[in-house]
Amino acid sequence: MAADRLSQVFAALADPTRRDIVARLTLGDASVAELAQPYDVSTQAVSKHVKVLQDAGLVSRGRDAQRRPCHLEAEVLDLMTAWIERYRRAADERFRRLDALLAQDQNSERPEPGAAS
Amino acid sequence: MAADRLSQVFAALADPTRRDIVARLTLGDASVAELAQPYDVSTQAVSKHVKVLQDAGLVSRGRDAQRRPCHLEAEVLDLMTAWIERYRRAADERFRRLDALLAQDQNSERPEPGAAS
DNA sequence: TTCTTTCACAACCAATTGGTTGCATACGAC
DNA sequence: GTCGTATGCAACCAATTGGTTGTGAAAGAA
Numbered sequence: 001m002a003a004d005r006l007s008q009v010f011a012a013l014a015d016p017t018r019r020d021i022v023a024r025l026t027l028g029d030a031s032v033a034e035l036a037q038p039y040d041v042s043t044q045a046v047s048k049h050v051k052v053l054q055d056a057g058l059v060s061r062g063r064d065a066q067r068r069p070c071h072l073e074a075e076v077l078d079l080m081t082a083w084i085e086r087y088r089r090a091a092d093e094r095f096r097r098l099d100a101l102l103a104q105d106q107n108s109e110r111p112e113p114g115a116a117s
Numbered sequence: 118m119a120a121d122r123l124s125q126v127f128a129a130l131a132d133p134t135r136r137d138i139v140a141r142l143t144l145g146d147a148s149v150a151e152l153a154q155p156y157d158v159s160t161q162a163v164s165k166h167v168k169v170l171q172d173a174g175l176v177s178r179g180r181d182a183q184r185r186p187c188h189l190e191a192e193v194l195d196l197m198t199a200w201i202e203r204y205r206r207a208a209d210e211r212f213r214r215l216d217a218l219l220a221q222d223q224n225s226e227r228p229e230p231g232a233a234s
Numbered sequence: 235t236t237c238t239t240t241c242a243c244a245a246c247c248a249a250t251t252g253g254t255t256g257c258a259t260a261c262g263a264c
Numbered sequence: 265g266t267c268g269t270a271t272g273c274a275a276c277c278a279a280t281t282g283g284t285t286g287t288g289a290a291a292g293a294a
Contacts (some may be wrong), residue, residue: 042255053237065260
């Protein structure tokens with residue numbers, strides 16, 4: 001349970017059902033029972049999924065009479081985007097340097113067209 | 118093993134060690150032994166982690182004598198970014214609509230905010 | 235050839251996960 | 265108060281995961 005936030009978010013979204021739930025919540029808040037409707041699993045199972053999303057900070061719960069509607073906290077997604085983009089960019093830059101090196105290597109034979117998209 | 122690619126990528130990056138390995142690979146290709154160096158786990162354990170990354174399509178292997186260097190396939194990260202951004206944007210738009218509705222609400226009456234389903 | 239290095243595969247074990255069911259609780263209706 | 269709905273919590277089970285060790289294959293070096 002003591003995993004870092006980023007791992008929790010990644011793990012939470014590794015399950016197709018939970019990604020589905022997140023997608024569903026972009027359309028509007030929903031109770032556990034409403035979320036469980038499309039699936040043929042028990043509401044308890046969905047409740048567990050929601051708890052995972054909640055622990056990851058992706059979902060917050062409200063209170064409306066007996067219902068406790070789930071609300072998507074989309075900002076947490078930025079955590080992942082930040083991580084991904086960081087290393088995506090690092091990899092890209094490395095590839096660019098590598099390409100440049102190769103181009104320099106073959107300078108006499110094949111001048112490199114600027115293929116750095 | 119029959120999970121969809123997106124789930125595999127999310128699950129692969131849910132482990133801090135594997136995220137570390139990916140980060141390490143942005144600096145350059147590396148063998149399993151080199152990757153295992155900083156950790157106090159067996160090379161076999163690292164080999165398993167690499168296999169997970171490989172199954173997710175994040176890493177490809179080469180051949181250099183006995184060494185089988187790991188190479189980062191960064192394009193797969195775009196899969197995740199696409200998913201995240203899609204729902205991030207959907208959530209943002211919904212919030213904007215909600216805000217607009219609330220602003221309208223203050224100007225006139227109260228036309229039931231939660232009934233957008 | 236034999237030795238060493240690098241690594242994958244198989245078997246095994248402990249911990250976690252995703253599901254179940256049953257019971258308890260919170261709230262509104264009666 | 266009692267009843268019904270929505271939900272959480274605990275216990276349990278099967279499957280998966282992350283680690284281990286042992287064996288063995290592939291590719292050079294001696």
